[in-house]
Amino acid sequence: MSNTVSTDSLTSIQLSAEQLGFSIADKKIIEQVSLTLTQGEMLGVIGPNGAGKTSLLKLLYGAYQAQTGAVTLQSQNLASYSAMQIAQQVAVVSQHETNSFDLSVLDIARMGLVPHKSLFALDSADDKQVIQQALDKVDLIDKQTRIFSTLSGGEQQRALIARALVQQADILILDEPTNHLDVYYQHQILSLIKKLNLSVIVTIHDLNLAAQYCDKLCLLNRGQIVSHGTPEQVLTVEQLTDVFRLPCMIDTQPFSNKIRINFAPANNQLLEQLKVLAND
Amino acid sequence: MINTMPLKWILLIFTTLISMALSLGLGSSQIGFNDVWQCLFSECQSPIKHAVIHEIRLPRILVGFIAGAGLAVAGSLLQNTTRNPLADPYLFGIVSGAGLGATLGSVLFADANLGLPFMAFMGAAFSIVLVLAVVSSSRQRKLEHMLLAGVAVSFMLSAMTSFTLYFGDAFATNRVIFWLMGSLARAEYQALYFMAPVLIIALVLAMAFARQLDALLLSDENAKTLGIKVEWLRIGVLIICAALTAVIVAYCGGIGFVGLMIPHMIRPFFGVTTTKLLFAVALSGGIFLVWVDVVARTALGSQEIPLGVITSAIGSIFFLILMRRMR
Numbered sequence: 001m002s003n004t005v006s007t008d009s010l011t012s013i014q015l016s017a018e019q020l021g022f023s024i025a026d027k028k029i030i031e032q033v034s035l036t037l038t039q040g041e042m043l044g045v046i047g048p049n050g051a052g053k054t055s056l057l058k059l060l061y062g063a064y065q066a067q068t069g070a071v072t073l074q075s076q077n078l079a080s081y082s083a084m085q086i087a088q089q090v091a092v093v094s095q096h097e098t099n100s101f102d103l104s105v106l107d108i109a110r111m112g113l114v115p116h117k118s119l120f121a122l123d124s125a126d127d128k129q130v131i132q133q134a135l136d137k138v139d140l141i142d143k144q145t146r147i148f149s150t151l152s153g154g155e156q157q158r159a160l161i162a163r164a165l166v167q168q169a170d171i172l173i174l175d176e177p178t179n180h181l182d183v184y185y186q187h188q189i190l191s192l193i194k195k196l197n198l199s200v201i202v203t204i205h206d207l208n209l210a211a212q213y214c215d216k217l218c219l220l221n222r223g224q225i226v227s228h229g230t231p232e233q234v235l236t237v238e239q240l241t242d243v244f245r246l247p248c249m250i251d252t253q254p255f256s257n258k259i260r261i262n263f264a265p266a267n268n269q270l271l272e273q274l275k276v277l278a279n280d
Numbered sequence: 281m282i283n284t285m286p287l288k289w290i291l292l293i294f295t296t297l298i299s300m301a302l303s304l305g306l307g308s309s310q311i312g313f314n315d316v317w318q319c320l321f322s323e324c325q326s327p328i329k330h331a332v333i334h335e336i337r338l339p340r341i342l343v344g345f346i347a348g349a350g351l352a353v354a355g356s357l358l359q360n361t362t363r364n365p366l367a368d369p370y371l372f373g374i375v376s377g378a379g380l381g382a383t384l385g386s387v388l389f390a391d392a393n394l395g396l397p398f399m400a401f402m403g404a405a406f407s408i409v410l411v412l413a414v415v416s417s418s419r420q421r422k423l424e425h426m427l428l429a430g431v432a433v434s435f436m437l438s439a440m441t442s443f444t445l446y447f448g449d450a451f452a453t454n455r456v457i458f459w460l461m462g463s464l465a466r467a468e469y470q471a472l473y474f475m476a477p478v479l480i481i482a483l484v485l486a487m488a489f490a491r492q493l494d495a496l497l498l499s500d501e502n503a504k505t506l507g508i509k510v511e512w513l514r515i516g517v518l519i520i521c522a523a524l525t526a527v528i529v530a531y532c533g534g535i536g537f538v539g540l541m542i543p544h545m546i547r548p549f550f551g552v553t554t555t556k557l558l559f560a561v562a563l564s565g566g567i568f569l570v571w572v573d574v575v576a577r578t579a580l581g582s583q584e585i586p587l588g589v590i591t592s593a594i595g596s597i598f599f600l601i602l603m604r605r606m607r
Contacts, residue, residue, distance in 0.1 A: 061505060063504060063505070082507070083504070083507040083509065087505065087506050088507075090505075091505070094499075094501045094505065100363055101360070101363065101365070101547070101552040102547065103497055103552060103553075104551070107551075107553055108498060111502065111506060113491065114491050114492060114506040115506055115507045117491055119488040119489065120488050121491075163502075167506070
């Protein structure tokens with residue numbers, strides 16, 4: 001799989017970052033971060049709380065401007081695009097706030113049309129079809145008149161993904177889409193994202209989910225990239241104990257044959273023993 | 281499921297027309313519906329009726345309708361763009377500013393004879409400039425800052441008004457205080473030439489940016505990722521709402537609670553998205569103020585009740601009922 005991608009990787013790079021640096025009031029948030037996202041790839045950004053995952057995403061979709069380095073979108077500097085042009089190519093599902101007004105699922109999905117419509121423009125028949133197709137993909141077609149705040153967490157997340165699909169962008173960026181969801185919805189959302197066949201960047205806290213669904217991972221710690229590659233390359237005992245400061249062991253998930261990580265409670269003695277084991 | 285939306289619109293437009301027609305006949309002298317109809321569409325039977333309907337009631341009802349519509353539109357726009365169901369045109373210091381303008385005009389520069397509406401409008405414009413200055417000087421331009429800036433400016437200008445009134449002469453003070461309570465008694469066609477265009481401009485602009493305004497309903501973050509310049513959009517809305525409120529307050533005085541209450545009454549029936557909401561609140565806000573004015577001019581016989589007194593009384597009761605139903 002990875003071989004076929006790398007042969008024409010030059011043409012299929014959707015988004016890349018080079019030596020990004022970003023700080024707020026002298027506090028370095030992101031340092032020397034470089035990464036690439038190729039066509040159809042699902043890239044997971046993992047790392048502890050405060051590692052800079054959300055900030056990195058914001059740099060990648062232009063909500064923050066990097067002080068050093070540059071983001072390249074479709075082989076052109078991100079800074080050369082207008083906000084509207086970025087929105088036509090990059091759809092974002094951010095960690096949403098609860099709103100106080102009763103928006104329907106349809107109202108929310110319809111928002112995705114914004115970057116494609118001029119002032120005063122009404123929804124065309126094509127637009128309506130795009131919306132219905134998006135709702136169909138996230139399986140909310142029967143619930144489109146429901147009020148957003150009355151939906152379950154998984155349904156809310158799917159409604160937001162429908163809005164991103166209506167945006168018809170090639171790149172989809174999601175900030176912790178599985179947060180606050182039970183295990184059923186976590187898998188539902190991630191398999192849905194995987195099925196969309198878009199180029200995806202997603203932050204995930206659960207490392208086993210990340211290993212199971214992502215093609216590539218990017219491990220972030222204190223604003224810097226510790227490792228960027230396949231789950232097998234990134235999720236090593238050494239790197240994980242180092243970043244998460246917990247003893248861990250790795251085996252395989254029985255269903256998917258992907259990497260499985262088991263953490264133990266903080267224990268310095270165990271940590272030393274595992275380090276010795278890893279060095280052998 | 282039957283789509284009841286067309287029915288709701290027909291009902292609302294029908295109520296608007298009926299309210300206009302009925303309220304023309306009501307007042308200190310009652311005029312029958314047939315006479316009203318004749319006066320409007322053919323020939324009046326008596327010159328007195330002609331004068332009452334064309335010179336007094338019609339301008340008053342039209343000004344009242346536009347004022348109610350304008351306040352409700354401004355209230356809805358501000359509530360939607362700040363996602364704060366308690367936002368109100370009055371929260372941004374516009375009425376306090378108008379009050380200060382009216383006070384200074386009546387008490388300090390009474391000789392200049394600039395006219396109450398003009399001074400009130402200048403005062404309202406001044407308050408908006410102050411609010412915008414505070415908002416744009418704060419580094420973060422957060423939503424809460426905008427609301428707090430409005431509240432702060434509002435209290436400051438009210439304090440200045442009270443101070444001036446305290447030292448002003450009794451006659452001028454009376455005039456200002458009655459004006460602040462709101463009235464359509466001075467309504468004339470001239471007021472419409474200022475109020476109607478601003479309302480139409482506000483509605484047209486809101487239609488143009490309806491999609492952007494709708495996207496703001498979910499969150500700022502959501503709107504930004506859709507390519508919307510959220511800060512500019514919100515300041516634009518604040519300016520247009522301020523202009524709308526300022527012309528209304530300048531001619532009608534302080535009429536509280538309309539901008540706050542009408543959007544709450546309408547959302548359950550017409551939804552929250554901009555286009556539907558604005559046209560529905562415009563019509564219902566207009567109907568509401570027309571009937572409030574009928575009560576104002578008939579309830580106590582020859583004596584008129586200030587409009588602001590009635591709208592505030594209804595508004596407070598409405599919110600108490602709303603609170604009970606929400607629990």
